[in-house]
Amino acid sequence: MERQPVSCGENPRQYRARILIFLPGVVLLLFGLTVVCQGVATLDRLKIVEAERDRWQRPDDVAQALALHEGSVVVDLGSGAGYFALKLSRTVGSRGEVIAVDIRRLPLAFLRIRALLQRRWNLRIVRSEPNDPHLPLGSVDAILIANTYHELNNRRMILARAFQALRSGGRLVIVDRGPEEATEGDAAGGHHELPLAMAESDLLEAGFDLVSRAGRFIDRPPDEPWWLVAVRKP
Ligand SMILES: C[S@@+](CC[C@H](N)C(=O)[O-])C[C@H]1O[C@@H](n2cnc3c(N)ncnc32)[C@H](O)[C@@H]1O
Structure with a gap:
């Protein structure tokens, strides 16, 4: 008797559409995280620079x-x-x-x-x-x-x-x-x-x-x- 392939309920076109939505989401998330990290680093740098500036300004x-x-x-x-x-x-x-x-x-x-x-x-x-x-x-x-x-x-x-x-x-x-x-x-x-x-x-x-x-x-x-x-x- 011939075996039927197991279906996960999604055809290739739906699968591709999901990837197309998912990938930009990941890129956007990575971009957002980079911006937040850079912002936090700048805030830390400002704190250090200003503490040093307090000594002479x-x-x-x-x-x-x-x-x-x-x-x-x-x-x-x-x-x-x-x-x-x-x-x-x-x-x-x-x-x-x-x-x-x-x-x-x-x-x-x-x-x-x-x-x-x-x-x-x-x-x-x-x-x-x-x-x-x-x-x-x-x-x-x-x-x-x-x-x-x-x-x-x-x-x-x-x-x-x-x-x-x-x-x-x-x-x-x-x-x-x-x-x-x-x-x-x-x-x-x-x-x-x-x-x-x-x-x-x-x-x-x-x-x-x-x-x-x-x-x-x-x-x-x-x-x-x-x-x-x-x-x-x-
Ligand atoms: C060297 S920073 C000094 C910032 C701050 N006063 C301090 O001592 O840390 C000079 C600032 O003047 C701003 N600036 C330059 N021309 C300006 C203008 N016409 N009106 C307002 N701000 C100006 C610049 O964008 C810059 O942020």
Whole structure:
């Protein structure tokens, strides 16, 4: 007597269709896992880099220059992944607000995740345009531009927006790297170092009053020194 082949109830066409659905699912899952792993690795790296940065960046003195208190509204313009924004969020407390502004999506995505993980509900994240940081008008107590001023393409425009955003008496603090005085060849942009004198003259031209300046706010030879300038809106 002839034996019948055992059937599993599925014809070859159904089997192929199942594989065609299953394979993209596996690829998608692997892709998702890779993205999550890379994200976790970046978060870990940020933690290490920032702990090292705490030893020389003087974040408490930067916050002090901003004259913040509980309930202040402060902008971190060019926040990146939020080294300063997360610290300032603690300084201004739950009644205050930190508006973290950047033109790039990726660092802002990491800041969003870190803010969630650290339960910082007073952090507002804004993706801005290169010449418009999308700031509220006349209501901000302080603005920080840290390690970012040298990257701005249209500094005059950004300073005008910052001026409009601040309340009267509000502070703007810029921290960046470069010599105290401008030398020949220090064009208005391009490279990483920017002289303090150049920023100071931009700020006075924009209508701010000088509060304080430190040409060697951070001095770590052989690197260029970091300077800090604090101004206020009259
Ligand atoms: C070197 S990072 C500094 C980040 C952060 N302030 C810190 O100290 O860790 C400079 C940041 O400025 C941002 N940036 C550059 N031009 C900008 C602009 N016109 N408006 C807002 N952010 C800007 C960049 O996307 C980048 O995240």
